[in-house]
Amino acid sequence: MPTMTRCPGCKSQLRVPDGSVGRQVKCPTCGTQFVAVSEEEVATDPATARWFEDEPEEHQEQEYEERPRRVRRRDYEPHRGGLILALGIIGLVICAPLAIPAWIMGESDLKKIRAGIMDPEGEGLTQAGRILGIIGTILCLIGCVCGGLYTVLVIASLGVAPN
Ligand SMILES: [Zn+2]
Structure with missing residues (x-):
């Protein structure tokens, strides 16, 4: 054999x-x-x-895929985009002081999102809420100033009214 x-x-x-x-x-x-x-x-x-090993190992390149670092992480803080936007809208529409927290929260949350602490999904909503908050705050201030001036003028005109 x-x-x-x-x-x-x-x-x-x-x-x-x-x-x-x-x-x-x-x-x-x-x-x-x-x-x-x-x-x-x-x-x-x-x-x-x-001898029995298959072809001499062809210099196996170890392909570690360079994963982008911005892959969704599980430990993000949940964003508050919806809340901030709602506060901004309400603050703007009814000229309430709600616009101020919308601005402040939007500001701090945007920082967290950019630092990678908070879920970047909410960046758009947060940004929008923040801008509405800024506008609402400014309008509110203008309203207050105008209202205050008006009141002062009324009182003043009453005060100087001959009587
Ligand atoms: Zn041979």
Whole structure:
């Protein structure tokens, strides 16, 4: 029964006659001279087991995908965009002091979002709420100033009224 062996040069399987096992043989494919051993021996002998490894490892490049750092993190603080926007709108529409917290909260939350602490999903809402808060606050101030001036004028005109 012929023995199977493997050429260390080209790794092709070769059939060698029983008589040649343990002797120097020449690979017909690549011409490498080597000592023919039975395949079982090759497989168990650590010195020659290498032959059975598949192609010399092709310098496996370790592809660590550079994941962008801005991948959603689970530990974001939830944003308050909806709340801030609601405060801004209410503050603007009914000219309430609600516009002031909308502005302040929007300001601090935007900082957190940019620092990566807060969920960036809410950036648009927060930004919008903040702007409405600013407008609402300014309108409210103008309203107060105008109202105050009006009151002062009324009182003054009453005061100077001949009577
Ligand atoms: Zn060979």
